[in-house]
Amino acid sequence: MSDELVFYTNPMSRGRIVRWMLEEVGQPYRTELLEFGTTMKAPAYLAINPMGKVPTIRHGETVVTEAAAICAYLADAFPQANLAPAPGSRERGPYYRWLFFGAGPVESAISNKALGFQVPPERTGTIGYGSLESVLNALENALSKGDYLVGDRFTAADLYVGAQIGWGMQFGSIEKRPVFERYAARINSRPAAIRARQIDDALLPKK
The missing domain is CATH 1.20.1050.10 (Glutathione S-transferase Yfyf (Class Pi); Chain A, domain 2)
Structure with missing residues (x-):
């Protein structure tokens, strides 16, 4: 399975939050720019995110939508970035x-x-x-x-x-x-x- 990290976004969206998170994580990622009302609603993207909105990430075969969920996922997927307290810790x-x-x-x-x-x-x-x-x-x-x-x-x-x-x-x-x-x-x-x-x-x- 490829572990490629793909970021679906538009610069005029909440995708800016995830872009920041990706830059904090510091791992290579590929950006797919989508447009409102067209490529966001196209069948190819709806197969990834049925809501037809951004942001979304695909990490290997794992798809995560919703900015907060993406932030939480990336923090745990790349613990070396030190962006989340350890599971089970007091914090x-x-x-x-x-x-x-x-x-x-x-x-x-x-x-x-x-x-x-x-x-x-x-x-x-x-x-x-x-x-x-x-x-x-x-x-x-x-x-x-x-x-x-x-x-x-x-x-x-x-x-x-x-x-x-x-x-x-x-x-x-x-x-x-x-x-x-x-x-x-x-x-x-x-x-x-x-x-x-x-x-x-x-x-x-x-x-």
């Missing part, structure tokens, strides 16, 4: 907690904010994230305790959650709290983050 639980907090409450809350939807105060109990304010307060509290979400080092949880914070502040769905700004500046200055931005920016349509 593994908090790592899962914040990675999936990003994929669940954070993603849902900021997506609803971007679409102009606000949960009525009397209905917050029916929504998994409660309210955007409670999500941001939880993040602020966690990030006020140290430089990173888990222990004293950068992990895939920081990459995924941090990317969401950065985008949210850029587009107005997350308020620019000082803790968030310091955190985003810290992780976005990583060499892999800079390389990933440069690669994807070069692939953007020319104006």
Whole structure:
């Protein structure tokens, strides 16, 4: 079985998160650029990801979709990159907690904010994230305790959650709290983050 690592993406998508993760991992990979509404919906790609969206990776015969799942998979597939606490370690639980907090409450809350939807105060109990304010307060509290979400080092949880914070502040769905700004500046200055931005920016349509 070939262990080739193939990355399906578009530079104007959440694929930018996975590009950053791939650059952090440091393993060779091949990029397949797809276009919205055409090659993403073509039979060849739908056979790989029936949702017809990006990002997706194929590692040998293993296909993984959803940005958070891809980050978690890559961290475990390439442990030498040191992007996840060891299975069974004391920090593994908090790592899962914040990675999936990003994929669940954070993603849902900021997506609803971007679409102009606000949960009525009397209905917050029916929504998994409660309210955007409670999500941001939880993040602020966690990030006020140290430089990173888990222990004293950068992990895939920081990459995924941090990317969401950065985008949210850029587009107005997350308020620019000082803790968030310091955190985003810290992780976005990583060499892999800079390389990933440069690669994807070069692939953007020319104006």
